[in-house]
Amino acid sequence: MKKHRLTLCAVLVAASLGAVSCSRTSEQQQGSEAVAAEQNLARLFENYYEERLKLFPLEATAIADNRYNDQLPNDLSQQHQEQVRQLYQRYLGKIKAIDRSQLNEQEQVSYDIFKYEMEVSLEGLEQPASLLPINQFWSLPITMAQLGSGSSNQPFKTPEDYQDFLGRIKGFTVWGDTAIANMRKGIRMGVVLPRTLTQKVLPQLQAMVVDEPTKTIFWAPVENLPDNFTASQKDSIRRAYTKAIQEEVIPTYKKLYDFMQQEYLPKSRATTGISGIKGGDEYYRFLVRYWTTTDMTPDQIFEIGQQEVARIRGEMEQVKEQVGFKGDLAAFFKYVNDNPKFTPFNSPEEVLGAYDAIAQRMEPQLGKLFGITPKSKFEVRQTEAFRAASASAEYNPPAPDGSRPGIFYVPILDAGKYNMVGMESLFLHEAIPGHHYQISIQQEQEGLPRFRQYAWYGAFGEGWALYAESLGKELGLYTDPYQYFGRLSDEMHRAIRLVVDVGMHAKGWTREQAIQYSLDNELTSREAAVAEIERYMALPGQALSYKIGELKIKELRQRAEQQLGDRFSISAFHDVILKGGVMPLAVLEKKVDEWIAEQKNS
Template identity: 85%
Template sequence: MNKHQLTLCAALAVATLGTVGCTRTSEQEQGTEAVQADKHLSQLFDNYYEARLQLFPMEATGIADNRYNDQLPNDLSQEHTEQVRQLYQRYLDKINQIDRSQLDAQEQVSYDIFKYEMQMSLEGLKQPANLLPVNQFWGLPITMAQLGSGSSNQPFKTPEDYQNFLGRIKGFTVWGDTAIANMRRGMSMGVVLPRTLTQKVLPQLQAMVVNDPTKSIFWAPVEKLPDTFTAVQKDSIRQAYTKAITEEVIPTYKKLHDFMQQEYLPKSRSTTGISGIKGGDDYYKYLVRYWTTTDMTPDQIFETGQQEVARIRSEMEKVKEQVGFKGDLKAFFQHVNDNPKFTPFKTPEEVLAAYSQIEQRMQPQLNKLFGITPKSKFEVRQTEAFRAASASAEYNPPAPDGSRPGIFYVPILDAKTYNMVGMESLFLHEAIPGHHYQISIQQEQEGLPKFRQYAWYGAFGEGWALYSESLGEELGLYTDPYQYFGRLSDEMHRALRLVVDVGMHAKGWTREQAIQYSLDNELTSREAAVAEIERYMAIPGQALSYKIGELKIKELRQRAQHALGDRFNISAFHDLILKGGVMPLAVLEKKVDEWIEVQKKS
């Protein structure tokens, strides 16, 4: 047992909470009991989060907690899975011993979120995710390359930082062996990737197999050794990284590549959706609940998607008429894709500058819509070359201590073909006031338990980001009808996800059917449509979170406006949504309803 395991055991042992809330014989006893409940609850949350970080040290690195930067537990192993299961079960038992009625409103929200999280996490451990550890969209082989490049969360500032990452490299070699063992088990059970996805993974793995360690992306931090290091320290690091890359990193990627090419590819399935694996129907139903945080059925989501697609198409037709385009909607898509006036850039720097100009244009309006704004810094960066081909635009959260800004990553394969239509809505979503506001404000809230400060629920987080796109006109954007058309196309992109995701995973749609549905209904290229559809194939249900969350936030705003009339304050409403951080949609709805009642009485 190492020191981290000992600390984990100690943390879990400390968290032995008794039942709170027995017979109440007086107001004084009741008040004492409430204080005890608060004390027990905050201690429970603290103990849980401390124990969690030791089992998931990459999460600690992500929030600039550097205590476990050398750790990479084998999260595919049965031993680790059992440790995680015990953690969730232990804390579910403890939260059930707390008397919810003795808590204040904020604590009750925390209680509800925590209990939901423990229950869903325990159910998730019964699913076959560990048999599908690698795909082209996300997974440890991609994450390790990002961390090892020095451009992500892993710090490379001190000699100890460089030493720490060598520990993670050792962990990666163990993980790679278990990934292969788990995939072999999956092969024997019929739990495998679709063939097209396996084919996408192979070049990603092959790209990491180089003859010269100094040509590896993992060498990048060694190229940038700080001047403050001594000559002896620099030489030692160079030798250690040469050895680690040559003997551990490259062989691990090669082993994964060769296994997937020689053994796994022939056994990969021809079916598209997750229903094609053993137990896939039940797995998808779980994933739908997990990603939407609702009890909506796949059929209900499919129907909602079809309604939204029809509504947005009619809005698109209006824009087409407004600009005087002659031809059908599909021809208009082609026009927007191909017209040279929409690709005015020559260099990646020009693309990044255009995004910065969007921020400057809407800055004066932000204070009208938001009372609270992030303290964290923010940057727009080009996505690293090694992953740009398969990456979407994305947001990487800031470090809570200010050591790393929030970063909006933009993949620019060729600036000369980068289409400007939709840049405004993309910035609103990924950057401001989308992910940057939501995540930064959540992390910066004092008084929130850490498990809430650093939590993520896709339906809320992505729902907020998509809702943010709808604020463009209020923020002084979308004055160009083509930018507004870009916003509609982005909204359509999220609406048709409801149709194609459910279509593929629950209704027997093929990859080709889903690609064609995308091409028929949105502004996209075939190449982009293929990449998106294969993303939904790789991570079933995740794409449902955006539109389901946005529809709920819009519904709650309309409800509040209707109920409060002139008393409705948009800035106060947005602050209410953001200050509590992400949460399941049912918990959010209850919170907004309670706020509306308070506003009525004020």
């Protein structure tokens, strides 16, 4: 790349990163071409993101950048991890070479986030995650099935699209071999899954091992070939997919299943928490920092969790008394779980319709709480059958180009058993104004570097979604005390996570202890409690992000209300939270404090 002699002023103007005065003296100009070029933050961020997408092409597909749709790098290989390490090290050096004091406020936020991201990502590469490549919740075998189904991010609209996915299938076979090699290394090093999680993975893999290509979910795009394809194109695609599924997809899943069933299961560990693996205590401390974006210790989080559980139990007791229920809280949980009046649905369509009705009820109130709203479209869909048994309700972001809406996925195993209590809080969290508002607004913000437009920090993103649940009464919901009880139970669910996650991974709790603690303190079935606890076993620390982030956002709102008084605007507060996208909590706190100071002086 050629370097040009630019003043700092010219660079900032070129980058469109804010208004600056161009009346510089020669002493204020940068004397070095290299330093001046480095000051072009926009170019640095854009170059980084372009390089990143080549190494992580699934991220490109997720944002409807189709340049790498045929690629699936072997991200478990040492070669790939070394490329990633060099990327982070190189850009950490570049950002450190920039004089932060010469940047404007928005640039400084980007600087802080980027530097944090490079440092944490490098630390993450030192962890043993590549030895644990498969679990029942997040792993490539699940992602490939979702992509291959045609109902996820991978497009199947043109003949080229179909050809692209065949390239990813080839990449998956290589990944599968490396996953097995890495897990064998993990066995030797004592870095393996708990036995109960291996047992959950086995049926997921086995479901993909079928005797006919047409019986697999990967055949769905072939079943739904676009009408505008020629007969020759359709025939060619059918032949290619028959061959690929028969010779690559099914054998890869079978190889993974056979390995995990015959070799891995007998070597899986009896312990529950990540402390049961070699170096597990240190790994967990990293994961706590990674997911909360704080320096909080596991002990501090455990104590906060216990306090929150006690507080929410008190509110639950009040609702129980309000509805006139005679009996203790455990009996009330059972009543809400088992009474047929709370399971009024006869079909998945009725469940999805009830969620649509929630959106319509709160629509008139949204303008009072938010100045900016997403342009992206939104849908509620039933979770695909192949993964519904072990899936939670979740949100899938929209494509920035509008080609794919934001999707709230609802697992409905049996509509007749789908409990309506808590539907309002779940919709607020996963859909509007939770994940759909936060992620869509972030992606749609002009002027944000792409690494921020498509970033994700669980403490902020999940913290916002949990905070969104607390807005129900302001949005005209929770008029039914049982729906409010469902909201309390959802909040309790996140408070419990602080206790059981730390309990299992740092304090020696067993799976059974954690399940019982959940059953004692929240509105849930044993089946749901088991699935959740096993999720926390598979993803240590991830479950901490929700409550830690929510508590910080609530703290910042309270601070703003107290300091601004009558000048406080709830919609302006929400806008300042959402417009900058996700960020580490310390960066968010500084940003809100600066906003409060600006409001005082305006």
